[in-house]
């Protein structure tokens with residue numbers, strides 16, 4: 001059997017042509033029908049989505065509407081579930097990270113090791129900038145030494161892109177894979193996988209430990225399908241670890257789960273509390289090309305690179321043209337999910353080459369920029385829920401130096417989400433670490 005197939009759940013079209021005869025003749029490989037019919041519904045066996053018959057019918061059967069971007073699952077085709085190699089080699093000490101965990105980080109690292117020993121799941125609520133990735137290193141090392149397979153999955157591509165080089169640097173002797181929709185790398189049987197939560201649909205009972213980083217992010221948090229795929233990707237009795245920067249009752253109440261809370265950033269300073277500004281008819285004015293006073297003042301007096309978050313792409317692009325006209329000398333960039341230059345623009349911002357970056361919520365989390373301020377334009381829009389606003393505020397003041405930017409919310413009326421986000425940030429600042 002080829003290393004690239006172990007532990008996978010694949011459509012025939014996902015399997016290289018040269019290997020298709022192998023999977024057809026191997027008795028250990030389970031072939032399951034892509035979909036099962038239940039009354040008016042057709043249920044996808046890869047993502048668990050309940051498709052209504054009338055919405056997914058073709059001339060030969062049915063297909064799954066939900067996970068079609070991962071390749072079409074059809075009722076008249078099979079999913080190949082390929083068992084993983086029975087024995088994984090034990091490994092030597094492999095963590096080369098030279099940094100030192102703070103006392104608080106060490107406590108969480110120990111909580112994770114205890115959960116691993118006791119075979120419980122674990123939930124880590126650690127404020128933005130607490131250094132969550134480093135807290136995972138002892139667990140990753142211990143599990144690799146024990147010959148386990150560990151996956152770190154996150155709903156956000158940008159988070160994957162930021163995590164992967166850090167993990168490669170920390171575990172240079174371990175083969176690791178980075179998997180997302182357009183990644184150049186293919187899965188090659190690595191014991192350490194960093195991927196988007198969507199990629200978990202292509203695994204079956206592969207991971208001994210699955211860490212969901214930014215588990216409170218869209219689309220994972222509200223997706224029964226991604227959560228179904230996560231369960232399938234994990235071995236029976238495998239360990240789930242959830243990492244989030246906001247409280248989340250559903251995840252905290254996951255079966256057999258212990259919990260750690262970190263209310264301080266690694267450098268010990270408070271989280272920045274957002275300042276709110278009431279701007280009547282803000283979105284209408286912006287669409288007419290009129291900028292709010294607060295925005296003009298902020299840019300005129302700008303001391304830090306600034307990220308402007310917008311609720312939708314069209315309002316953002318309109319505003320970009322207006323801003324460009326008013327401040328032609330400022331270096332500006334725009335990012336959104338389908339933007340072709342997304343990765344380069346984010347990198348430019350990281351390198352300090354941009355004065356102003358306009359973004360949709362795709363940059364709300366996971367990414368770290370040095371010494372920035374953020375402004376949420378139309379913070380009362382429904383896309384800015386409590387978790388999103390907390391995450392956006394958390395982009396500011398992450399590094400250890402004292403130059404701290406500002407967090408500004410422009411709104412046409414304070415929503416519950418705005419009030420709750422500010423309340424949770426203040427609570428975490430007040431709270432002594434548990």
Ligand SMILES: [Zn+2]
Nearest residue numbers: 044047064067
């Ligand atoms: Zn599906």
